[in-house]
Amino acid sequence: MPQLILSANSGSSSLKITVFEIESDTSNTDGVKAIAVSSTSNLSSSKPTFSLKFFAPPASDTSDASDASKDKDEKATPKDEKEEVPDINDHKSAFEHFLDRLKKNGLDVGRISHVCHRIVHGGRYQKPTEISEDAMHRIEALSSLAPLHNGPALSLSEACFALLPESQSITYFDSVFHISIPQHISSYAIDQKTAYEKGLKRYGFHGSSYSFINRKVAEFSGKVWSFLQRDDLNMLTMEKSYDTTMGLTPLDGLPGATRSGGVDPSLIFHYTSSAGRLDQTATKDLHVPEAPEHILNSNSGWKSITGTTNFGTITSKRHSSPPHALAWNIFVDRVIGYIGNYYVKLGGRPDALVFADVIGEKSADLRAEVVKKVECIGFEVDERNESAGLGVVEWIGKNVIVCQTDEQLEMAHQCAVSLQHW
Ligand SMILES: Nc1ncnc2c1ncn2[C@@H]1O[C@H](COP(=O)(O)OP(=O)(O)O)[C@@H](O)[C@H]1O
Ligand SMILES: CC(=O)OP(=O)(O)O
Ligand SMILES: [Mg+2]
Missing domain, CATH: 3.30.420.40 (ATPase, nucleotide binding domain)
Known part of the structure; x- marks a missing residue:
């Protein structure tokens, strides 16, 4: 039976996962064929909606004990689903729900050999990498640079270690696609030594999407x-x-x-009346830089207007x-x-x-x-x-x-x- 690849896309408000079979037909330029797709949307609201759709019955020899009592026909014919699931409150619980639904529909998750994880910020990473403990720490350290993305994606990797121990997890970084951007475009006009030491440059994201569109x-x-x-x-x-x-x-x-998009960098110091007069103590009280970053990431954009x-x-x-x-x-x-x-x-x-x-x-x-x-x-x-x-x-x-x-x-x-x- 062909191996399966699971591809997980942790977006800022959604988790999209597709199950692929590795394709033997060489005329298929993708090299894989989707057998099921799932999406949990509105994750930033209190009403996440989960959907699951099968393109082909999951040929399976599942021996999931919890399913043992199920009617054979029910297992053989997977049912498309779309429902609000109040128990889902983050990307990890959405992933657990998804795996549970796969099993309930008779798919043998033991066939999943590889899990592809979309990681938005890859910092200095120049290519995809297998998730090891070291890689997890490096990606974790980048979380503050993609607060709505890296942490949730990492929680999925952790879940995979626990729930799919036989599979290999690989990260695909959004930022890797943009390493070709010329230096004068990716650089900020700031002290270059500090910029290099701290990795302060324009990285760019949505790389897998651009790569797909390009292809x-x-x-x-x-x-x-x-x-x-x-x-x-x-x-x-x-x-x-x-x-x-x-x-x-x-x-x-x-x-x-929920994001403001580009603003004058000085706006963050003027957003609150006291922030315009920042001194060392006021900075501490306002938790700068966390507070403005949270405001601009999570409490701005269309939601705020x-x-x-x-x-x-x-x-x-x-x-x-x-x-x-x-x-x-x-x-x-x-x-x-x-x-x-x-x-x-x-x-x-x-x-x-x-x-x-x-x-x-x-x-x-x-x-x-x-x-x-x-x-x-x-x-x-x-x-x-x-x-x-x-x-x-x-x-x-x-x-x-x-x-x-x-x-x-x-x-x-x-x-x-x-x-x-x-
Ligand atoms: N019919 C629609 N027309 C325009 N925009 C839409 C429509 N349906 C959803 N959207 C927008 O798409 C966004 C969701 O994008 P998506 O890529 O699924 O999630 P993420 O925010 O995780 O990247 C929502 O914020 C919503 O504003
Ligand atoms: C980088 C980014 O904003 O990703 P998404 O639109 O999937 O949340
Ligand atoms: Mg997206």
């Missing part, structure tokens, strides 16, 4: 693509990352559900509610600002503007508004293409593409390609 758009068109967008923006030249909107941490760049973290709600209420209109307009303004910036850096010759990830894929309204505002530099959406059924990569107008990105698939693909290495 699929090239497969689709046979061309090298050079202009990308998702819930952060990235610019590619010659298939490599050249610039990106996130920085030392994922806070920089576009605003998000509108009360919702859902961009779909902002979209639908933007014509009737001033706060929603403000959140929408800020977002559109920052997006087109980055597009203009990258357009110039590409010498006015981008191959395409690619919309991807949840907002880029699902929000036709956002695509229409953004593209209308950048029509002056040669982009256009064709309404007829917008209403057509979307494949993984589709043209939706002049120089505009939508790509259904899949970070889990990209990690599993890279794992399958280098299996002999692991």
Whole structure:
């Protein structure tokens, strides 16, 4: 029976996991085939929703004792699920729930040979690595640079050691994709000795997503693509990352559900009335730098302006509610600002503007508004293409593409390609 690869994507508000079978059919360029996909969304709210969908019955010889009394037919036909699960309160409990549901549906988790973990911040790591105790400590030390991501992802690795002891855990760092960014773009204009010693530079994230988009758009068109967008923006030249909107941490760049996006760095000292007069004692009392970092990461963004973290709600209420209109307009303004910036850096010759990830894929309204505002530099959406059924990569107008990105698939693909290495 083929081995299974589990790919876990710990996002800031979600946990997405796909189960892949290693593919023997060499015409499949991914090298793996999805057999089940699960998503736990709204993890930052009190009502996480869990879903599980099987693409193929999990051929299995499970001997899970707790399932022994179950009706054979019930095990043989896995049921798709979608439900609110109040017991899930973090990424780790979402993972445990997922494994439990896999077993209940008759999948033999002993077949899982590799688990791919998306780790957002890899610091100085230059390639994927097997999770050892040493690696866990190094990744843990980077947690303050990706407070919504690294810690939750590590809790999954720990759960794997306990619950899937026969499997090998491998980390895929978001930041690795961006090591090609030229030094003058990844550097901040600060003392360079301190910058080097403390690793203070722009890292960039969502690397597996960009890697997938890059691969699929090239497969689709046979061309090298050079202009990308998702819930952060990235610019590619010659298939490599050249610039990106996130920085030392994922806070920089576009605003998000609870994140402010880029602000004047001095804003943190002026956010509270007393913070503008900081001296040593006031700094201690305010727990600087933790307090502002928490405010900007967890209590800002759309949630702070509108009360919702859902961009779909902002979209639908933007014509009737001033706060929603403000959140929408800020977002559109920052997006087109980055597009203009990258357009110039590409010498006015981008191959395409690619919309991807949840907002880029699902929000036709956002695509229409953004593209209308950048029509002056040669982009256009064709309404007829917008209403057509979307494949993984589709043209939706002049120089505009939508790509259904899949970070889990990209990690599993890279794992399958280098299996002999692991
Ligand atoms: N129909 C939709 N239209 C626009 N945005 C959406 C829609 N559905 C979900 N979203 C946005 O996608 C975000 C979730 O993105 P996702 O990649 O699943 O999670 P994470 O925040 O963990 O990266 C939510 O914050 C929500 O604002
Ligand atoms: C880096 C980052 O913000 O990731 P996500 O959008 O998945 O939370
Ligand atoms: Mg995400």
